[in-house]
Amino acid sequence: MPHHAPAQASALGPDFEFDQVLAQLVERADHMQRSHHRLRDLIRVNNDLTSNLDLETVLRKIVEIGVELVHAEYGAMGVIADDNTLEQLITVGMDDATIALVGEMPQGKGLLGALIDDPSPVRLAEISDDARSSGFPADHPPMRSFLGVPIRVREQVYGNLYLTDSRNGEFTADDEELAQSLAATAGIAIANARLFEDSLYRENWASALAETARLLIQDDDEEHLGFLMGRVKDLADAALVAIARVSSSGEDLIIDRAVGAGAEEMGAMSFPVDGSASGEAVRTRQPVLIPDTCAQDFGFAQRSELGPAMTIPVAMGSGVGGVLIVARLHGSPVFGVRDLDMGTSFASHVSVSIERAESRMVRQRVALLEERSRIARDLHDHVIQRLYATGLSLQAVAMKLPAEAAEDVTGQIREIDASIAQIRQSIFALNRDSQVTTVNLRARVLEIVDRVETQEATGLRPRVTFLGPVDLMADATLTDDVAAVVTEALANVQRHADAQKVDLVISAAAGQVTVEVTDDGTGPGASPRLSGLANLRARAEGHGGSFELLPASGGGTQMIWSVPA
Structure with a gap:
């Protein structure tokens, strides 16, 4: 028996080694199959994301695809604002009732803020184990595993992709690598969607500018200022558009016209040029962006419903005679450089419209004075001469009448003389311009x-x-x-x-x-x-x-x- 034992062990050895090799091959095949599936999923994701140019749709699609690829229960996209807080949070996995119970959107603190401060991938088996975690608000679904990756648009961090509660227990290194690949594709898709949105925005403004220019050229007798202000309000998605003129003293701005929220309350409202953002546009002859009218002195009386605004100088004559004020409601997106560029182009049309209106008023006043001059000439050449002739005739008659009757006629002659003096005074009044x-x-x-x-x-x-x-x-x-x-x-x-x-x-x-x-x-x-x-x-x-x-x-x-x- 001892002689046969080594032969039996040798016989079993190759089988055992073969099983190990086979298991490794099967594992590698499974890994390659999973990689193949993931590669195919990434190609599909790339086609899905880059074929859609609507930014809101692209952002939500990124979250939905991320949840699907790494088998997560919940997902979110946090869009970063200029002040490094969350400007927008798009969630997937929670229904509307749960979102309503959770309440206000996170401001980018705790673990969410960690990715904003340090845009590097974060993978956790337990969220609560991380010292940066600040917990969840009441009624928020419990979450354990966490995966977060930054999304870059060119060299700028646009936002972060957050994925929680892996259905496999916890997220793996492969999941992290897949999420990063998705983030890279998402950056390209967001950049394309931004460019498309910007081109549509500029196309709308350019079309409106061409339309208003055509109106100003074709129709010189109509008043177009109200139409222009309405177009600016619609294109800029604004709540209020107003024009403020510099007073004759140069120390105040007076609201000349306004359309939108509270416009009827702003008639003839005035505010000092010094110390206001609107006044700064007049002084520097440069447009001014205002992130929040409540935080910065906008000019006219503080209005709590107004938020982001921009003030654009308007040329009147040889200098800046006023400003175009465009404001959105509180909590609305701030105006950007492109808004300022388009608003400045429209301000030049507003300036032309104002000058046209003033020129039209001058022409009307000249026509009125010419008509008054014609009436004055007729009064002088016809009415006064006839009254004067009548007075002379009455004087001749009075000389032939008895004294008492002659005195009565002489009294009427004095009345005629007084009437002639009054008519001459009226002629002078007709020839003067009451607006000067x-x-x-x-x-x-x-x-x-x-x-x-x-x-x-x-x-x-x-x-x-x-x-x-x-x-x-x-x-x-x-x-x-x-x-x-x-x-x-x-x-x-x-x-x-x-x-x-x-x-x-x-x-x-x-x-x-x-x-x-x-x-x-x-x-x-x-x-x-x-x-x-x-x-x-x-x-x-x-x-x-x-x-x-x-x-x-x-x-x-x-x-x-x-x-x-």
């Missing part, structure tokens, strides 16, 4: 008469007469004082005299400028309005002149204010 600031005395007095009549709304219009070269004899200071005297005198007559007729005479003769206001009212008496005339006396004495308040010959009051010119 005037400084001569005659125009200032007429403006005051118009304003007093409108404000008091009594229907009593003073009859105004100018005698002599009043505009030549009154300098700027005297013009201001005469304007104040006329304003005070007419206001007192309107409010206190209970008059039916008021005559205002401004005369310049013998080196004196005199203001006479005569009414047929209740007379001066002891009216409390006398206390309001002290400042008129002071103005007259300041020029070395005089001031009198007398009873009028036919009843009422006569005020005489006279100063040397």
Whole structure:
């Protein structure tokens, strides 16, 4: 028996070694088969991802494919914002009810933040064993194994792919390698989707720019500013678009027009140029991006519903006359460089539209003045001449009548003369442009008469007469004082005299400028309005002149204010 034992062992040896080799070959074949399947899956993934150019679809597809490839229970894609927090989190594996219970999206702290701070792969058998883990919020599904890999778009980390709870117990090195290969393909797909999205974005802006340019060229008489602002609002996905103009002093910005959220509350709203982001765009003549209007002084009153914004200078004339303000709601994506580029292009169209509108207003004003001049010429050449001829005829008739009748006719002749003076004054009023600031005395007095009549709304219009070269004899200071005297005198007559007729005479003769206001009212008496005339006396004495308040010959009051010119 001892002699036969070695032969038996030798006989068994080759079989045992063959079984070991066969097992190794089977294991290698299985490994090669798995690798082949994974390679085929990667090729399929590459086709799936690179054939789709919608960014939102691509991001979700990356997570879904990652969960499928490494046999994970849950997956997520975290998109990194500029401030190194999670801007977006796309999840796969949790239903809507569970997501609602979990509540607010993670901000990129703990283990999720570890990949943001150090974009290197992380593979854990137990999440809780890692010191960087900060636990899960209430109602969050329990998770054990973890695999996280960064996704790079060119040299920039776009986000991270998170995979949890391997169905095989824990993630292997092969799973990590597969996830990294997926991340590399995902980076290419995201870059392509970004380029496609950017091309669509610029195409939409370019189409809108061409459309508005065509409108501005073809139709010069229509108002296009509202249409332009609406287009900017839609293209920029904004909540509010406004135009603010620089005030005449250059110290404030005044909201000229707004469309969108709260636009009706912003009419004529103003804010200082200094210390505001909108003012910075005016000062530097460069557009300004504002990440959050609540964190940075936007300009107008703080509005909690507004978030990211951009302000773009708008040229008016030879310089910057205002800004185009575009704002989104709080929590919306911030504006980028491409938004600023497109907004700047639209701002030039806004500038052209504003200049067109102002030019159109000037043309309309010129046409109105020309029509007024024609009416004034007709009044002078026809109406006044006929009245003058009628007056002469009545004078001839009066000479043939008895004294009493002649006096009545003479009174009517005086009324005709007064009417001629009034018509001449109306001719002067027709020839002046109410939208242009005037400084001569005659125009200032007429403006005051118009304003007093409108404000008091009594229907009593003073009859105004100018005698002599009043505009030549009154300098700027005297013009201001005469304007104040006329304003005070007419206001007192309107409010206190209970008059039916008021005559205002401004005369310049013998080196004196005199203001006479005569009414047929209740007379001066002891009216409390006398206390309001002290400042008129002071103005007259300041020029070395005089001031009198007398009873009028036919009843009422006569005020005489006279100063040397």
